[in-house]
Amino acid sequence: MALLELKNISKIYGDLKALDNVSIKVDKGEWVAIMGPSGSGKSTMMNIIGCMDKPSMGEVLLDGVDISKESQKKLTDIRRDKIGLIFQQFHMVTYLTAVENVMVSQYYHSMPDEEEALEALGRVGLRERAKHLPSQLSGGEQQRVCVARALINHPELILADEPTGNLDEANENIVLDLFRQLHNEGTTLIVVTHDPEVAEAAQRTIVLEHGRVAREVINENFGK
Amino acid sequence: MTKRKMFLRMITASLLRRRSRMLIALLSIAVGATILSGLVTIYYDVPRQMGAQFRSYGANMILLADGKTEMTSESLEKALGLIPESELVGAAPYRYVRLDMPSRQQSFTGAGTDFEQVLKTSPYFSVEGEYPVNAREILIGREIAETIGAKTGSSLELSYKPAAVISENAEQDRHSGASLSGSAEGFNKVPLTANVELDEEGRIASIEVDASSQTPGIGSMVGTDKAFLDQFIGKTLPLRLSGSGSGSGESEGGDSEDNPAQEVDAVTGATVSSQAVVDALNSAVSSEKAAAIENTEHFTVTGILSTGGEEESYIYMTLKDLQRLTGEETLDVAELSVSADAEELEQYAGAVAESNLGITARLVKRVTRSEASVLGKLQALVFLVTVVVLLLTMICVSTTMMAVVSERRREIGLRKALGASDQSIRKEFLGEGVFLGGLGGILGGILGFVFAQVVSVNVFGSSITLQPLLLPITILASIAIAALSCQLPIRRAVAIDPAIVLKGE
Numbered sequence A: 001m002a003l004l005e006l007k008n009i010s011k012i013y014g015d016l017k018a019l020d021n022v023s024i025k026v027d028k029g030e031w032v033a034i035m036g037p038s039g040s041g042k043s044t045m046m047n048i049i050g051c052m053d054k055p056s057m058g059e060v061l062l063d064g065v066d067i068s069k070e071s072q073k074k075l076t077d078i079r080r081d082k083i084g085l086i087f088q089q090f091h092m093v094t095y096l097t098a099v100e101n102v103m104v105s106q107y108y109h110s111m112p113d114e115e116e117a118l119e120a121l122g123r124v125g126l127r128e129r130a131k132h133l134p135s136q137l138s139g140g141e142q143q144r145v146c147v148a149r150a151l152i153n154h155p156e157l158i159l160a161d162e163p164t165g166n167l168d169e170a171n172e173n174i175v176l177d178l179f180r181q182l183h184n185e186g187t188t189l190i191v192v193t194h195d196p197e198v199a200e201a202a203q204r205t206i207v208l209e210h211g212r213v214a215r216e217v218i219n220e221n222f223g224k
Numbered sequence B: 001m002t003k004r005k006m007f008l009r010m011i012t013a014s015l016l017r018r019r020s021r022m023l024i025a026l027l028s029i030a031v032g033a034t035i036l037s038g039l040v041t042i043y044y045d046v047p048r049q050m051g052a053q054f055r056s057y058g059a060n061m062i063l064l065a066d067g068k069t070e071m072t073s074e075s076l077e078k079a080l081g082l083i084p085e086s087e088l089v090g091a092a093p094y095r096y097v098r099l100d101m102p103s104r105q106q107s108f109t110g111a112g113t114d115f116e117q118v119l120k121t122s123p124y125f126s127v128e129g130e131y132p133v134n135a136r137e138i139l140i141g142r143e144i145a146e147t148i149g150a151k152t153g154s155s156l157e158l159s160y161k162p163a164a165v166i167s168e169n170a171e172q173d174r175h176s177g178a179s180l181s182g183s184a185e186g187f188n189k190v191p192l193t194a195n196v197e198l199d200e201e202g203r204i205a206s207i208e209v210d211a212s213s214q215t216p217g218i219g220s221m222v223g224t225d226k227a228f229l230d231q232f233i234g235k236t237l238p239l240r241l242s243g244s245g246s247g248s249g250e251s252e253g254g255d256s257e258d259n260p261a262q263e264v265d266a267v268t269g270a271t272v273s274s275q276a277v278v279d280a281l282n283s284a285v286s287s288e289k290a291a292a293i294e295n296t297e298h299f300t301v302t303g304i305l306s307t308g309g310e311e312e313s314y315i316y317m318t319l320k321d322l323q324r325l326t327g328e329e330t331l332d333v334a335e336l337s338v339s340a341d342a343e344e345l346e347q348y349a350g351a352v353a354e355s356n357l358g359i360t361a362r363l364v365k366r367v368t369r370s371e372a373s374v375l376g377k378l379q380a381l382v383f384l385v386t387v388v389v390l391l392l393t394m395i396c397v398s399t400t401m402m403a404v405v406s407e408r409r410r411e412i413g414l415r416k417a418l419g420a421s422d423q424s425i426r427k428e429f430l431g432e433g434v435f436l437g438g439l440g441g442i443l444g445g446i447l448g449f450v451f452a453q454v455v456s457v458n459v460f461g462s463s464i465t466l467q468p469l470l471l472p473i474t475i476l477a478s479i480a481i482a483a484l485s486c487q488l489p490i491r492r493a494v495a496i497d498p499a500i501v502l503k504g505e
């Protein structure tokens, strides 16, 4: 059953078609990688899926609900309840500690729970660094906090835009391992990446070019 | 952990861990609150302060002799009894005389008064040193102190000459350039009068004799006989009639004995009248001499008076000292400070006039009338300054918060991406604003009281009482101002697009 379905969506900025009649389907529990050259519309698509932007044309069905017609407020609710976001630039609240950053996500979602937040940090191997401020953490550590923050509310869908773009090999592997765990737990993952290795970890890769789906590649080696 | 706890944790962390920026906002609120509470305190204290100030500012009623009877301490006491005691702030009696300083051959205006009352009627008197308390202590004006080079503790010799009452001629010597007149009994004990003008050296310059009371054609000749009168010109008093042995008994002029320069010849057949002319002149000079017996005392300067006015050229002493020095009990004026409105003052003045004490009351209308208008203007000014300061505070807080919002664009975008509603964002920023406002309000409320106290003590010379309600009011006002200042920045924050977090900024 499809968790997400884009039906002929376009995003037009003036003369520029950032997305041009794109249709894709992502099943529940599926792990999809999205690749494509710079400016091909990957982030634009993620914004639309992440309920932070609306398409100029077309329908976006998330869990059977057409989010392309929803109000801003309703989109915020859907994003909070169903989606976990991971960004290339980490984006942490600079004046809050690692555990507090995780709790911010809980705070907006439901109830802050320090124990649970510490557990999530433990899962990404940062329990000892819970009281550190972002400035006291390395880039890899910060991204792991962001992963912990994205998974804390058990979202159905995790959207990651270049999650390993700023990480070294070791940290990249830690993050990929976390993704595997999440996948095994049944979380749907959509990961934008430039890195073929990261793409190969996914079940399927969708390649965008000039705002269109150029091709789709099924990863034969997945799970091996 | 509850949501509220997390909320507080987030905003305190935001304020405490991003200190430098928040300190500016906090400081501007604190300054605004300081001025607010300070000026409000002064605003409400000004009428009280200024009222007391004006009531006593150079007095608002003056009592004077009506010109027929002289004013004394007793009659003043009775006049003061006509004014309700509770409304009489103070009443300072004054007696002004000319005092000489023999050591410098200079004269000054001396004033005798009651210093305890002066404190109440002239609170603007600024004394360096102490007010006189004991006998033979004086307070001298700054101008005098500078002229004669006196300091507190200096000893000054002052003398008083009754004839030398403050007048145009007082600077000149009694025997020079003055005019004297005297009378003596002539023929059949009928009195005649003689006037002389003296030149600079004390020699007779001109003479006039009114002998119309004497026997016409004989005794009256002493007033018209040019040869007789011309003899006087150029001579100095006292004189005697030649061949009369000696002058009048009243004359002490032992040195004039046997000196032809001191003699005049009588008008033939009118010896008695001629003698009367000489006697009249001698009596004039002898009474002058008696008056010239100077009363001299030594005084210690206890303080130097600064007022910025003519008082700086006066010498003040206790009324008792002045009365002993002059031997007179008269008062020239009493300055009253009455805590009453113009209408009541008018009423008291009327009562004094009708009392037949020989005292008239005058209102110092300029002060009483301006009191209200000056107060009003002052309050309006304070109000205006407060409004301007609050506006400036708001601009400053608003600007700072605006900078904070743009500084935290990414964080706000992130919060929204994480699911924060507009309402949450609004709440968080408002929370920070309220927190800042509260903290600034507490700080400002306390500093404001100190500020008001300092202003009050320095400007009005009295301390103010703490208004217990002012602190909570200041805090609430600061919170309101901070919250209001945050409105525009909050709108900015709410408008931030969460999509920015996906753009590599």
Ligand SMILES: Nc1ncnc2c1ncn2[C@@H]1O[C@H](COP(=O)(O)OP(=O)(O)OP(=O)(O)O)[C@@H](O)[C@H]1O
Pocket (backbone or CB within 6 Å): A013, A016, A018, A036, A037, A038, A039, A040, A041, A042, A043, A044, A045
């Ligand atoms: N708000 C916008 N206004 C105008 N043009 C935009 C806007 N956002 C994106 N674009 C344009 O749309 C196109 C697609 O942008 P997008 O950010 O989706 O690319 P991308 O595939 O994520 O590239 P990269 O790999 O560099 O992140 C680009 O040409 C970009 O300039």
Ligand SMILES: [Mg+2]
Pocket (backbone or CB within 6 Å): A042, A043, A044, B502
């Ligand atoms: Mg991108």
